[in-house]
Amino acid sequence: MTKTIYTVSRLNGEVRRTLEGQIGRVWLSAEVSNFSSPSSGHWYLTLKDHFSQIRCAMFKGKNRNVSFRPANGQQVLVQGNISVYEPRGDYQLIIDSMQPAGDGLLAQQFETLKLKLAADGLFSAEDKRPLPDSIQKIGVITSPTGAAIRDILHVLNRRDPSIEVIIYPAQVQGEYATQLLCNAINLANERDEVDVLLVTRGGGSLEDLWCFNEEALAHTIYNSGLPVVSAVGHEVDTTISDYVADVRAPTPSAGAELLSKDVSHKSEKVITLSDRLIHAFKHYNLQKSAVLNHLQAQLQKHEPENKLIQLQQRFDEAQLKLDALIQQKLHHAQLKQQNLQNRLLSLSPKHKVELSLSQLEKLEIALKDSMTSKITQAQSTFSHLAQQLDIVSPLATLSRGYSITTDENNDVVTDSSKLEVGGHILTRLDNGKVTSKIEKIEH
Template sequence: MKMPKNNVYTVSRLNGEVRQLLEGELGRIWLNAEISNFAAPGSGHWYLTLKDNFAQIRCAMFKGKNRTVTFKPANGQQVLVKGSISVYEPRGDYQLIIESMLPAGDGLLAQQYEALKMKLAAEGLFAADTKRPLPSKIQKIGVITSATGAAIKDVLHVLARRDSSIEVVIYPTQVQGDTAADNICRAIQLANARLEVDVLLLTRGGGSLEDLWCFNNEELAHEIYNSALPVVSAVGHEVDTTISDYVADVRAPTPSAGAELLSQDAESRAERLAGFIARLKQGWQHYQLKTEQRAQALENRLHRQDPKRKLEQFQQSFDEMQIRLNAAINDKLNRSALMQQNLDHRLNQQSPRHRLTLESKRLDYLSARLNDGIKGKLHDVEMSLKNSAHQLETVSPLATLSRGYSITQDESGKVLLNAQDVHSGDTITTKLLEGELKSRVI
């Protein structure tokens, strides 16, 4: 086999280039998923897995970032995270480096709002040079809003007070709910088809981000941008800003301010100045948005080249080894404890204490048998001794003497059985039951 001369990678080089490729192509992303395998070692970093019903990805959130999280993550919790795709080079695993984390639901609308704003800005829908000027003489205003809401009442009240000659055409529509954006689009289309008014005022009262969500619709943004009639957006309160405010030709902070902007009186110059200021602010916001985009791109490039990422890789590797070491130590301790239990059990089974107890019982049993045997033997010996004594007593000379008999011995102590065994002059001794007699034979 011929060895290739070029493009021979080491594993480290391959993983490093894959990491740079992933980080450069995808950049930062948002991910909505469920937490599992959450771990927070002593280093302060977080390691977890994000999953849905069909797939999962390993993630890391380092100490400097997770301090901003306002809740305690838990397994099974649904979260919305922002981060960048990377590769953990020592193991060759691709993973998500998390920069921010929110509970799912909280912040999801805000993230979608920011994503749509960035997209439409890139498409040029917010550009100041595309804004249409308002007519110098406004005689008829088309108001797109709810026919029963507070906004239309405020608009009619301001117009009646400032310039009662202005005619108002109301294009009633929903301004809240899932179908509201489609209804508003149809109202704009209807107004452009009729061309019966000089300008359109898109308005409603204030509310939460969810309440105003229909004004953050991409189709509605394109409808406003493509409208032949100038559009003034006066949605919510002064602090509320929607996508329709960015796309519209002029933005008014409130419904009443929108009506004042479109009506002419002694204050028209000031109001026109306010409109110019609003357009200036809008242009500045557009410039600021482009600057933020460029800064974000530069930050992404810097992020990919940041040596801190390499340090984070080492920290993650260290934490992983620490987790594995702790697991190995715990496993070793558990196995040692189990082995000790088994040895204790075997030692108890082989303990001489049980053997000694058994032998002690056996010794007591044998001692009892020995005592019984000794007693029996002594009794037998005693009985035998008594029998022997009785027999001895029966044949004893003393017994014979006690019956009146006597024993006669010569001088040498020989018992005389025949009178012829002695001679005249011999001394003989006669033993009686009590005492003895010495005699001389004559």
């Protein structure tokens, strides 16, 4: 028996074709790590959970449709095809679409159910019933306390007050909302007291509107004997109930306008027909999308695109290595330049001059401090001597109540016998002077 001997390239090619042919397209919810985006515009990342991880690539033709930039640690929901990067033999996922995990799971469920119901014929344009020409009673299925019913009643009262409104109350959000909406539609059909049903609520997040995306409600609307208009959320919101209803209105107010006549009745019929045409196109588009997905899966098994993907990855890897090498060389050059600059600064006369100036500045400060100290000391000595002089000063003696007397020659008088009658003497006090005339001298 002849044994087949593989080359590594052939083995990796066989493994890639096996994985792509047998597993193909998958949905994956995981955490992002090792995210990188080279200049080519492609994304490379690892998706992981607590136990395993897988390498992934998302090329710029696909990632330009992603509304956010992935970050390490972020939970995402992706759809892609299993493949093998042949040059390294790495098993990987080629990502086609990516969404944040929370909204992504709901969006995935929405798309899956939409495709299923479309395949079951619930969106078929042939089954859509026309609205009655003359509408006298409208059954509104919504929350009786919400903003939607107030808007509807306001529009109907303005456009055609003669229309009677019967409210079939139901929750429009929460765990039991779907069942209560189904019960309200079935009750309206049992009573058969209105011309048309308006299933409605105001805007909200995808999670808030989720009860209108349940399969049970879709079948209830489809099986309703009364025509159903779906007016859920804002203009940008689209639910399963919109696809299966006979007519879709973008908002609750638009639904009320659609079901009431005024001078714009002809234009409303055009809007209705346009809406039906859009639904028919969407149904056709869904069918063609299913065919396209099948063809894409078949095309994935062939070589040209995969070869291009492999080459793109190899190019990006080489570019990342080149960028890293350039950065390393640049870093080494910067370190070498810094070392040379430091050596130049250490040998520069400027450095020595700066050092000498610094020392001179220190000596100048020391000299100033010494002079200040000498001056302070001299001032202290002067103050002490002044105090000593003040102690022996005649002026100090005068301040204690004594006086000094001088004669006309300005000599101090110490003996009265030396004074002559008729002469004058000057007595100096602590505060002022006194001149006296000698009248008589007694011994």
